[in-house]
Amino acid sequence: MISIGIDAGAATTKAVVLRENEIAGYTIIPTGFDFRKAGEEAYREVLSNCGIGESEVGKILATGYGRSSIGFADKTISEITAHARGVGYLIPAAHTIIDIGGQDSKVIITENGKVVDFLMNDRCAAGTGKFLEYTAKALEISLNELGTLALVSKNPAKISSMCTVFAESEVISLRAQKTKKEDIAAGLIESIILRTIVMVKKLGIKPEVAFVGGVAKNPGVVKAFEKALDTRVQLPEEPQITGALGAAMLI
Amino acid sequence: MNDQMAKNDIVLRSLDLFKDAFPGRINQILKSKEEGKKIIGTLCLYVPDELIYACGADRVILCGGRSAPIEAAEEYLPRNLCPLIKSSFGSVIDQKCSKTKSCPHFGLVDLIVAEATCDGKKKMYELLDKYIPTHVMDLPQKPENQNALEYYIKELESLKDVLEKLTGNKITDVLLRNEIKSANETRRLLHALYELRKRDSPPIRGTEMLKVLQQMHFLAPDEFRKNLVLLFDELKVKKRESSGPRIMISGCPMASGNMKVPEIIEERGGLIVVEESCTGTRAFWDLVDENKEPMRALARRYLKIPCACMYPNERRINQILKLAGDFNVDGVVYYTLQFCHGYNVEKYRVGEALKKSNIPLLSIETDYSGADTEQIKTRVDAFLEMLE
Numbered sequence: 001m002i003s004i005g006i007d008a009g010a011a012t013t014k015a016v017v018l019r020e021n022e023i024a025g026y027t028i029i030p031t032g033f034d035f036r037k038a039g040e041e042a043y044r045e046v047l048s049n050c051g052i053g054e055s056e057v058g059k060i061l062a063t064g065y066g067r068s069s070i071g072f073a074d075k076t077i078s079e080i081t082a083h084a085r086g087v088g089y090l091i092p093a094a095h096t097i098i099d100i101g102g103q104d105s106k107v108i109i110t111e112n113g114k115v116v117d118f119l120m121n122d123r124c125a126a127g128t129g130k131f132l133e134y135t136a137k138a139l140e141i142s143l144n145e146l147g148t149l150a151l152v153s154k155n156p157a158k159i160s161s162m163c164t165v166f167a168e169s170e171v172i173s174l175r176a177q178k179t180k181k182e183d184i185a186a187g188l189i190e191s192i193i194l195r196t197i198v199m200v201k202k203l204g205i206k207p208e209v210a211f212v213g214g215v216a217k218n219p220g221v222v223k224a225f226e227k228a229l230d231t232r233v234q235l236p237e238e239p240q241i242t243g244a245l246g247a248a249m250l251i
Numbered sequence: 252m253n254d255q256m257a258k259n260d261i262v263l264r265s266l267d268l269f270k271d272a273f274p275g276r277i278n279q280i281l282k283s284k285e286e287g288k289k290i291i292g293t294l295c296l297y298v299p300d301e302l303i304y305a306c307g308a309d310r311v312i313l314c315g316g317r318s319a320p321i322e323a324a325e326e327y328l329p330r331n332l333c334p335l336i337k338s339s340f341g342s343v344i345d346q347k348c349s350k351t352k353s354c355p356h357f358g359l360v361d362l363i364v365a366e367a368t369c370d371g372k373k374k375m376y377e378l379l380d381k382y383i384p385t386h387v388m389d390l391p392q393k394p395e396n397q398n399a400l401e402y403y404i405k406e407l408e409s410l411k412d413v414l415e416k417l418t419g420n421k422i423t424d425v426l427l428r429n430e431i432k433s434a435n436e437t438r439r440l441l442h443a444l445y446e447l448r449k450r451d452s453p454p455i456r457g458t459e460m461l462k463v464l465q466q467m468h469f470l471a472p473d474e475f476r477k478n479l480v481l482l483f484d485e486l487k488v489k490k491r492e493s494s495g496p497r498i499m500i501s502g503c504p505m506a507s508g509n510m511k512v513p514e515i516i517e518e519r520g521g522l523i524v525v526e527e528s529c530t531g532t533r534a535f536w537d538l539v540d541e542n543k544e545p546m547r548a549l550a551r552r553y554l555k556i557p558c559a560c561m562y563p564n565e566r567r568i569n570q571i572l573k574l575a576g577d578f579n580v581d582g583v584v585y586y587t588l589q590f591c592h593g594y595n596v597e598k599y600r601v602g603e604a605l606k607k608s609n610i611p612l613l614s615i616e617t618d619y620s621g622a623d624t625e626q627i628k629t630r631v632d633a634f635l636e637m638l639e
Binding site: 065077078079080081104114115116117118120122 | 611616623625626629630632633636637
């Protein structure tokens with residue numbers, strides 16, 4: 001039995017092929033403007049990666065912000081339920097899941113792979129991948145560089161603006177004050193994790209902690225979380241696919 | 252499945268009486284105005300309707316639930332203010348200052364009887380008075396205090412004077428007792444309707460019920476009661492059923508025009524079985540004692556309303572827990588308007604109490620715009636999936 005999970009995220013679209021309950025392959029592509037088009041593309045790509053014909057596919061389940069645009073899916077499910085399932089499969093010991101994606105951040109508390117409580121940020125993109133993407137631009141470095149640069153900082157700058165647009169101007173004034181680049185980078189990361197930490201504390205941390213979503217690929221953010229939570233944070237081998245994986249498992 | 256759908260699809264004709272009531276009601280108000288009747292506007296359940304009707308006036312509730320008037324209001328009011336306050340104020344000034352009169356009843360009001368509930372409203376009333384004469388009733392903020400009841404009775408006495416002066420009619424005990432009786436009758440009917448919602452498969456959905464309650468704030472009481480009777484009779488005979496995780500909504504009012512969150516909840520498969528809100532149980536829960544001196548009996552009933560502007564507000568938490576049990580609720584959606592400090596702060600204590608009773612909670616803080624619709628859908632989906 002082959003099933004496909006598609007996670008139509010705000011920034012990237014992910015597809016996972018599950019064959020007899022094992023990951024047979026996956027793909028991650030930028031979403032662009034059109035959720036539906038990205039979903040179709042990810043679907044075709046993952047099938048060809050795995051050498052699977054469309055006729056062999058059993059069911060398709062869509063999740064993520066654009067899940068309702070994936071018209072060819074048999075069913076949709078919220079990404080919160082999907083992540084809980086996906087992480088539960090990859091890291092069974094994890095009961096607190098932090099997911100920071102391009103558009104939102106969530107904290108999910110689970111029991112046996114099922115959601116028992118969760119919190120999600122409100123409408124604005126503060127404290128998400130978008131925040132880092134914009135503010136890295138103000139530092140004139142790439143997103144990856146931001147994470148590695150932050151690791152060498154000894155004195156993170158205080159960035160008080162939660163709003164992405166305001167933080168960008170704050171970065172520019174810090175630059176004018178000749179603050180070190182690595183300190184600004186570390187300050188930015190600290191400011192984004194602060195929001196998530198509040199959500200974790202509101203729900204009450206339940207070990208172990210897993211970190212997923214695109215932002216989990218950023219070593220600076222991972223380290224900052226470990227420091228702030230005073231615990232090790234578990235990462236799946238590919239932190240971006242847990243939603244799509246969970247969807248494929250929930251068929 | 253088809254059978255289930257069919258049961259859901261049985262049309263309730265009496266619901267149209269509430270849905271289509273707007274133009275008729277406007278004409279009715281225009282006509283009574285021509286006949287010399289005074290129109291009172293109110294913005295809160297702490298103002299007893301019985302006093303207004305007993306002096307021969309009519310009343311409409313002016314709480315705004317639409318997003319359109321907010322832009323006009325923001326010329327006067329800060330952006331970071333609750334949308335209900337802005338929408339209400341915007342609707343009044345729109346009527347007084349512009350040519351686009353979409354809700355004409357806001358312009359027909361002779362006197363606004365307002366109340367000292369939250370700070371945002373109090374300060375807004377100072378501005379509102381420039382457009383429509385506004386009488387602000389004070390409220391004891393600690394209703395369990397020994398002298399709270401006497402103080403509130405005094406405020407009701409002053410309101411009585413104001414109303415008598417405006418209308419030239421005397422509010423006699425007999426008239427007031429009659430109004431109390433009618434209002435109690437409406438409350439009893441609503442209780443009977445809510446009893447039906449306790450069923451495993453209620454005959455009416457939350458979005459349908461909310462539209463009915465929103466009309467309670469707008470229609471003339473006799474007409475509202477007449478329509479309720481028809482609805483109740485229809486529900487008794489029609490084999491209508493509905494299903495889904497049983498949700499209680501608790502929190503801020505959902506004034507007419509504001510259906511965003513309940514619509515999302517029921518469109519995604521939830522079933523709202525009770526609303527602990529001003530457009531829900533708070534509007535009718537307690538009855539006025541018909542055997543006691545009427546002013547005192549009124550005061551006792553109205554002071555029981557568990558609004559988050561009161562301190563302490565243990566009674567609201569107790570009411571939420573009781574309703575959750577009585578209506579066999581699977582989960583609570585705690586609904587607040589942005590910048591509504593009372594209900595937003597009280598969320599923590601409600602959440603603690605629900606956690607102790609093992610009742611899951613989803614909190615949604617929003618405004619009247621559609622900007623967060625998709626995010627709310629995700630959260631509601633996840634919450635319903637969690638409950639299933």
